[in-house]
Amino acid sequence: MKPPPFEYHAPRDLGEALRILAGVRGKVLAGGQSLIPLLNMRLMAPEHLIDINRIESLATIETTPRGVTVGALARHSEVEHSGAHPLLGQALRLVAHPVIRNRGTVVGSLVHADPAAELPAVLAVLNGSVRLARDGAAAGDAPLVRDVGAAEFFTGPLESAVRPDELAVSAFFPALPARTGTAFREVARRHGDYALAGVCAVVTLDDDLRVGSARVACVGVGPVPITVDVTSECDGRPAATVDWAAVTRAVREATEPEGDIHATAAYRLRLVGVLAGQALSEAAREAAAD
């Protein structure tokens, strides 16, 4: 249970980090709450470790009317307590335990891309994006930057669109429109564990308090967060008269859970429907109160 040897790099600024990433193949260390267990259990043995913990310019949380930009070194607990985004706050309270949240980072969780993790679902349901940077020495000096939307960012279980020479420098979570409610429901074996299944929902009501848009993202029931737009199933009705059974059927049909020692595929499929119904109706209630 000790990490295998690696060459350790401790860049002081973003430019230095990107130059290192351009030259070696390795893993980026931020909070380490997923990476270090993998190293301790020897499930991973990178030759190089690039520790970005000294790059203070990445420890940022910026809120604008458009949304929240979370830097790569912003810890879960900092984002949770900043109150920067209601759905992020709801999701972060379900991430592991408070002590883990003191160290783990939001962007690190996105890049880790665990299909059962909460934060990828939040990015997906909000249509957020991740900013990736790579060394720009070949094309002048400024880092080369690209923004990747959530739909393209998560490419498979524990796989994201980050290329080996890129660093995820921030994530953008769009702000919610008016009369919008959110909710995150999940069921886990033990408090703080990864969920057997989970659903986060965003519901926006129109001027007459009818459902104008309704989206969910589901975790633990597919290789990546599964987003489902159920606006048409809500049929422009007021939240109180929506046929939630039809809506949850649409969610179940979009997911493809697998069974494992913790739960069968059939149980997960049933669970995701129940949780979708709960999350959507809770989000609709919150939207009506907004």
Added chain:
Amino acid sequence: MEHEITLVVNGDARRVRVPGRRLLSDCLRHDLGLTGTHVGCEHGVCGCCTVLLDGLPVRSCLTFAVTVDGHEITTVEGLAGPDGLSPVQRAFAECHGLQCGFCTPGFLCTVTALLRDNPAPTDDEVREGISGNLCRCTGYQNITKAVHRAAELLAEET
């Protein structure tokens, strides 16, 4: 390749040479001789190795020593003051919040920070606060009692 780092442990600056892969838990125990920090699962589940990093509880088995070069660490050895045990330590003793004691250093560090941030937690807040620390002896009843008792002792002190 080894790295020369300085950790401010319980108020004392300690210089130490460590390989990059040295976990903070092992650095404290093996390099600095502070064996109060216990190592249970070494993958972040049990919470026994919890220490305070710049005042915040973190898993020392999920932190590399070299990452926290220059930072302040408080271990269980640093919780007691010149007048003896801290209020949290006294409450755990008074309420029998431990049996074998293996998990206790992690609980003491976690609870010290919990009560600093929230001096009068509800029962739910206590349970949430210690949810990342496992105890296989007590059944947690006396631990939650000890947290509430520690809150009383801290309130009496101030």
